[in-house]
Amino acid sequence: MQWRNTTGQWGALPKGQHWLGAALILAMLYLGYDMTHWIAGSAARFDAYQLHKSIGFCLLALTLLRGLWLLCDPGPVLPESIPAWERRASLIGHGTLYALVFAMLLSGWLMVSAAPLPVPSRVFGLVTVPNLVRPNAALFTWSKTAHELLSQLLMTAIILHVIAALKHHFIDGNDILKRILPFGGPGGAG
Template identity: 40%
Template sequence: MIKNTRLGYGAVAILFHWTMALLIIGMLGLGLYMVRLPQSDPNAFALFQLHKSIGFVVLTLAVLRLAWRLVNPSPKLPADMPVWEKGVAHLGHTGLYAMMFLLPLSGWLVVSASPWGIPTIVFNLFEMPHLPVPGDKGQAEVFASAVHEYGAYFLILLIAGHVAAAFKHHFIARDETLKRMVSVRTSHAA
């Protein structure tokens, strides 16, 4: 099934989830690697261009994913889940969605505000225009860089919490929460 049901996720939501999970984890790893490279490294420019290109893919998928979620609501959390835990789950998901937008946008702002004016050539296919940056570009770059860096660390914490919660549901609560994000069969069991 393509759409979500009240019991589980459909194929589109599952595909969005795992595609974005792989891209985002890859981006975090690449970002942590890149910032430790000396600027003189011959691979640095290509890696930064790849990071920016994938960032635009993540931003595009985040928009599509949010649109899908708005017209195709998520299944309900387990009924026996405590209210506080449901609140934490909603906060965690809100944080993940916020970071899916904030990190690519702050990265785009970093590039746009940079005094070097280096273009972003998305997968060597087309140039992505810079955002209009009013005022002091230097301050905007510093602010956007801080948001991008600390946002990435915050996203790592959110992902760790998300994975821990999924394992808790699977191994301790023994409910269908993780299974329904892995297979559409769970969403149509009843």
């Protein structure tokens, strides 16, 4: 399996970034809901928030690296059989996913930075991440609302992304889904 993308196949590094990013996003969404709705007790909730922040900062770094990688090594081209409107929808959909992930991560960082009770953000207890702003109740409320709204929008975008991938695979019968699977590719193992 090649590391870099080709015109017909995602490389090993972008595939790894995609699936690691997907796992981290799903973990963040689950943990975000769990810690705000189900986890009882201040110590358990505090630990959940710290884990959520740690995963978030790792995901931010991964998202930035993935974006830089795509600038240097564009992904495979879509098959010629894909209609123009689907090509535009693909660009818009992927752009929206990246924008939502990035905006959600930044709104979370802004929220913890502006929190009235400043708690240092330490990535897995190892590295302290500086706050973006000083404590500010109004900014905290705004960024918390934005973070919650963005999580809903991101979940919707993920569902649409998965539906589109499954449509390409099962209805259209093309190799778009296989190209991003960890061990898949056009015509078999990649």
